Amino acid sequence: MPVTLKDIARQTGVSVSTVSRVLSGDKAISVQTQKNVRKAAKKMGYRVNTVARSLKMNRTYTVGFVCPEITNEFFMKIAKGVEQELKQSGYSVIICTSNENVEDEARSLRILREKCVDGMIIIPCSNEGKHIKELCGDSCPVVLADRLVDDLKTDAVLVNNEAASFALVDGLIKKGKKRIAFLGGNELITSAKERFSGYLKALKENNITVEPDLIRFGDFYLQSGYDIMKDFCEMENPPKEFFISNYFMQVGAERYLQEHQKNKEDELTIVGFDNMDASPLFRFTERTAVQPMVAIGTEAARLLRRRIEGDKESFPLISRFDVDWNVNN
Amino acid sequence: MPVTLKDIARQTGVSVSTVSRVLSGDKAISVQTQKNVRKAAKKMGYRVNTVARSLKMNRTYTVGFVCPEITNEFFMKIAKGVEQELKQSGYSVIICTSNENVEDEARSLRILREKCVDGMIIIPCSNEGKHIKELCGDSCPVVLADRLVDDLKTDAVLVNNEAASFALVDGLIKKGKKRIAFLGGNELITSAKERFSGYLKALKENNITVEPDLIRFGDFYLQSGYDIMKDFCEMENPPKEFFISNYFMQVGAERYLQEHQKNKEDELTIVGFDNMDASPLFRFTERTAVQPMVAIGTEAARLLRRRIEGDKESFPLISRFDVDWNVNN
DNA sequence: AAAGTTTATGCAATCGTTTGCATAAAGTGA
DNA sequence: TCACTTTATGCAAACGATTGCATAAACTTT
Numbered sequence: 001m002p003v004t005l006k007d008i009a010r011q012t013g014v015s016v017s018t019v020s021r022v023l024s025g026d027k028a029i030s031v032q033t034q035k036n037v038r039k040a041a042k043k044m045g046y047r048v049n050t051v052a053r054s055l056k057m058n059r060t061y062t063v064g065f066v067c068p069e070i071t072n073e074f075f076m077k078i079a080k081g082v083e084q085e086l087k088q089s090g091y092s093v094i095i096c097t098s099n100e101n102v103e104d105e106a107r108s109l110r111i112l113r114e115k116c117v118d119g120m121i122i123i124p125c126s127n128e129g130k131h132i133k134e135l136c137g138d139s140c141p142v143v144l145a146d147r148l149v150d151d152l153k154t155d156a157v158l159v160n161n162e163a164a165s166f167a168l169v170d171g172l173i174k175k176g177k178k179r180i181a182f183l184g185g186n187e188l189i190t191s192a193k194e195r196f197s198g199y200l201k202a203l204k205e206n207n208i209t210v211e212p213d214l215i216r217f218g219d220f221y222l223q224s225g226y227d228i229m230k231d232f233c234e235m236e237n238p239p240k241e242f243f244i245s246n247y248f249m250q251v252g253a254e255r256y257l258q259e260h261q262k263n264k265e266d267e268l269t270i271v272g273f274d275n276m277d278a279s280p281l282f283r284f285t286e287r288t289a290v291q292p293m294v295a296i297g298t299e300a301a302r303l304l305r306r307r308i309e310g311d312k313e314s315f316p317l318i319s320r321f322d323v324d325w326n327v328n329n
Numbered sequence: 330m331p332v333t334l335k336d337i338a339r340q341t342g343v344s345v346s347t348v349s350r351v352l353s354g355d356k357a358i359s360v361q362t363q364k365n366v367r368k369a370a371k372k373m374g375y376r377v378n379t380v381a382r383s384l385k386m387n388r389t390y391t392v393g394f395v396c397p398e399i400t401n402e403f404f405m406k407i408a409k410g411v412e413q414e415l416k417q418s419g420y421s422v423i424i425c426t427s428n429e430n431v432e433d434e435a436r437s438l439r440i441l442r443e444k445c446v447d448g449m450i451i452i453p454c455s456n457e458g459k460h461i462k463e464l465c466g467d468s469c470p471v472v473l474a475d476r477l478v479d480d481l482k483t484d485a486v487l488v489n490n491e492a493a494s495f496a497l498v499d500g501l502i503k504k505g506k507k508r509i510a511f512l513g514g515n516e517l518i519t520s521a522k523e524r525f526s527g528y529l530k531a532l533k534e535n536n537i538t539v540e541p542d543l544i545r546f547g548d549f550y551l552q553s554g555y556d557i558m559k560d561f562c563e564m565e566n567p568p569k570e571f572f573i574s575n576y577f578m579q580v581g582a583e584r585y586l587q588e589h590q591k592n593k594e595d596e597l598t599i600v601g602f603d604n605m606d607a608s609p610l611f612r613f614t615e616r617t618a619v620q621p622m623v624a625i626g627t628e629a630a631r632l633l634r635r636r637i638e639g640d641k642e643s644f645p646l647i648s649r650f651d652v653d654w655n656v657n658n
Numbered sequence: 659a660a661a662g663t664t665t666a667t668g669c670a671a672t673c674g675t676t677t678g679c680a681t682a683a684a685g686t687g688a
Numbered sequence: 689t690c691a692c693t694t695t696a697t698g699c700a701a702a703c704g705a706t707t708g709c710a711t712a713a714a715c716t717t718t
Contacts, residue, residue, distance in 0.1 A: 052674035278607040381704035
């Protein structure tokens with residue numbers, strides 16, 4: 001059985017309230033009593049029961065982090081920022097996954113509410129926001145990360161997707177490439193949409209006609225990158241330049257190319273989003289947009305903490321980070 | 330303010346106990362009352378306060394998952410197994426990172442204890458187990474994953490590291506390769522040690538003399554793979570075959586080779602641990618050991634749940650998964 | 659109709675904290 | 689010495705749920 005305030009009180013001959021006051025640093029307690037209590041607490045191995053404290057204080061110092069997939073390096077970089085930042089202020093993070101599925105997402109939110117988290121950071125898996133509005137709200141602030149959602153007025157931390165994909169595609173065009181295929185993410189997701197707009201904008205500003213056959217949407221996962229690259233390569237007149245909307249689709253696409261013995265002599269060029277540890281090893285990937293992933297998490301966490309602490313200023317706040325694009329190989 | 334049992338009781342004219350009984354499915358309550366209560370609960374949007382429940386029941390249905398680094402795909406695959414499995418039985422998972430640092434690990438354990446988690450799954454960052462023994466114990470079961478720790482009698486879920494690295498190295502030798510360099514992980518960590526034993530065993534069984542110059546230990550992270558590969562390549566008589574102890578060191582090593590314009594003609598061959606999504610894209614990596622990462626997590630979670638529910642059978646239980654080794658490219 | 663049984667519900671304690679208010683003791687000032 | 693502050697501490701309620709025990713009402717049984 002764990003030691004409680006009561007045990008210390010009994011041991012030192014003072015009341016529970018006095019013990020509580022000493023341990024929470026109340027200066028009104030006499031120095032002698034403080035010493036006694038602290039000594040006893042230490043000797044007996046006391047550790048607060050934050051469950052009881054939370055009940056009384058109506059604050060759990062726990063926040064929820066909901067993302068579509070926990071093994072996703074991109075999401076976990078964001079999670080890292082969140083965890084790092086919040087740990088400093090004494091919060092813990094419960095991680096839930098939605099498995100790219102709105103019902104699971106809603107289930108996670110419900111559980112988190114029942115656990116009385118002080119707030120949540122959500123990377124939504126769709127553009128559906130109803131369940132979030134329903135389950136969260138004033139007593140449980142929400143910050144979205146990486147993606148927005150329809151019909152939901154809340155804070156969000158995003159990146160400048162359109163500008164980055166514009167720059168990448170524009171860069172290719174400026175090098176004389178005109179037939180650039182587009183491998184998109186899940187069309188329902190704002191980041192996918194924004195990256196597509198950037199692509200379109202680059203074509204438009206350079207007076208290039210959009211070829212609908214060169215535009216395909218997947219789901220941001222490996223297999224869809226593989227499949228779409230396959231389809232493109234099997235066209236009668238295959239494109240040689242590609243914009244791929246995220247890292248995982250790049251892995252899939254590069255794997256297709258690898259398996260089919262393409263090599264540099266084919267002069268294929270890929271640009272796209274996300275630079276991960278293994279990106280420099282990709283054969284055809286020339287430039288990638290480098291999102292400040294950890295910083296997104298850190299920023300979302302800071303914002304959430306402010307909201308938890310009652311700051312209502314300029315709500316809802318949508319902040320966007322700029323994206324770097326670097327030469328890869 | 331959230332709705333409480335009291336509110337429902339007031340609304341329906343019964344006592345709090347009756348409401349509690351209805352909502353926890355007690356059949357002794359009259360059908361009519363059940364209906365009334367359920368209806369009111371639904372209409373008022375009642376949601377249990379698990380903080381209060383936890384305090385009373387002395388069970389939080391929350392477990393801690395402590396790992397060295399949250400952005401590590403390998404650890405997160407294990408975490409996925411854990412989360413998936415435990416979610417089914419109504420548990421949530423708090424993720425903490427130790428940043429490969431014993432003090433941080435101890436801090437995390439302390440916080441988790443204060444949050445009254447029902448148990449923990451730990452991927453320890455060193456071979457130090459004192460702080461775990463101190464902070465956990467009977468009232469808070471612990472299952473280790475992937476690595477063991479000195480002086481700590483507790484359950485663990487591991488893989489058969491030695492057998493796998495033996496097989497990989499032996500395979501190279503059987504193909505006539507005799508000078509196989511070893512790029513090790515953090516020597517303090519059991520998995521690194523076991524992989525090293527497998528390497529030594531393969532040399533020994535094939536009567537190959539160990540060349541100390543061909544053995545180097547890093548820390549399981551990218552940079553160390555890069556640095557050690559560099560050192561090897563700069564030897565006057567560089568080895569051409571390599572055993573690399575995990576994925577991240579492989580990425581580092583491959584990046585070094587890539588940057589230094591090595592290509593297939595050099596006939597370099599890498600074998601080693603972990604097969605990730607991007608592994609097939611690595612130029613020199615020929616075979617990799619495929620650990621059942623998600624299954625490790627699932628198994629650890631099952632074991633932990635059993636311990637939480639009071640099963641003391643065959644404690645401590647160390648289970649080891651077999652490892653596959655597959656052709657890579 | 660009395661005694662016994664069953665059914666449905668309420669009372670009140672409890673989990674471990676925190677905190678407003680009361681109060682006793684000690685100290686201060688004239 | 690008396691009134692008045694100040695200082696140190698305790699009492700008890702509260703947070704929101706669960707549950708053993710008590711009990712009133714409704715049925716059985718003979």
